[in-house]
Amino acid sequence: MLTKYTDAVVVYASEYGLKIVAAVAIFYIGKIVVKRVTNVFKRLMNKAHVDDTLVKFLGNLIYFSLLIVVILASLNALGVNTTSFLAVFGAASLAVGLALKDSLSNIGAAVIVIIFRPFDVGDAVDVAGVHGMVEEINLFSTTIITPDNKIVMIPNSAVIASNIVNYSKKPTRRIEHKLLIDYGDNLKVAKDVLMKLMQDEEKVLAEPAPFVAVSELGDNGVELVLRVWVNNADYWDVYFAILEEAKLAFDENKISVPFPQMDVTIKNKN
Structure with missing residues (x-):
């Protein structure tokens, strides 16, 4: 009688022993790999200065998603039919996805922002x-x-x-201003005045060099365009400074800034 049970144990052990060992090994090793992959992903997001809330959420999402794959692989190695599990999991995922499609689209968009930055x-x-x-x-x-x-x-x-x-991705930015002068003013003097004030501005970069030229012969005057390059942090300081300095320089050199005008004639019927 004892021999009968012993033989049964040997048969079951030989049939399922290796499967159990393989399933436990897959689960144990897979869990270690999943944890390391998740940690690597978290470190990459932290280096990218991603919000901590997003790092934790995506880290947990990746961890449990991969862990489910490991569990299914372990059950499959054990000889359990995982087709029904996959069907239930797929149906549940579809239902959740339909219910939270707007929220999931925002989460997906957040992932895109993280990846492409x-x-x-x-x-x-x-x-x-x-x-x-x-x-x-x-x-x-x-x-x-x-x-x-x-x-x-x-x-x-x-x-x-x-x-x-x-506006912050590149270290430098270009400032562009368009200024009008009267047709009766000296064009060469106006260009020299603008070039000098750009060159005298210490925050303006030497390369690319400042640029000034006639951009249009308009209805109200000659349009000059001036362009300078500055460090990103100095953009607004130089932007406003050049406008003010240009007006003061035009006044000092008797260069007028034209503006639209209307002549009104009043007729006396008497």
């Missing part, structure tokens, strides 16, 4: 018709502070769907 926190941008500085990128929206200190929250799906202009 069109902007970072602290960048000056134009996004979805809003101009300002990026304060935060979270799971569902991007927060922007406008120049007049308003907080605007834009859904991430709208961010990806719109044109994105990033």
Whole structure:
């Protein structure tokens, strides 16, 4: 009788022993690999200065998604038919996806922002018709502070769907002004005055060199365009300074700035 049970144990052990060992090994090793992959992903996002909330959420999402794959692989090695599990999991995923499609689209858009990095926190941008500085990128929206200190929250799906202009991505920017002078003024003197004030401005970069030229012979006067390159941080200081210095220099050199005028004639019927 004892021999009968012993033989049964040997048969079951020989049949399922290796499967159990393989399943445990797949689960144990897979869990280690999943944890390391998740940690690598978190480190990459932290280096990219991604919001901590988003790092934790995506880290957990990746961890549990990969862990489910490892568990299914372990069950499959054990000889369990995982087809029914996959069917139930797929149906549940579809139901959740339909119920949360808008929220998931924002999360997906956040992932795209992380991968392609069109902007970072602290960048000056134009996004979805809003101009300002990026304060935060979270799971569902991007927060922007406008120049007049308003907080605007834009859904991430709208961010990806719109044109994105990033003013902070490059270290330098070009300033361009268009100024009118009267047809009766000395064009060469006006150009020399503008070139000198650009060269005297210490925040203006020497390369690319400042540029001034006639851009249009308009109805009200001669239009001059001037262009200078500055470091990104100096953009607005130089932008306003050049306008003020140009007006003062024009006044000093008797160069007039024309503007549209209308002559009105009053007729006396008597």
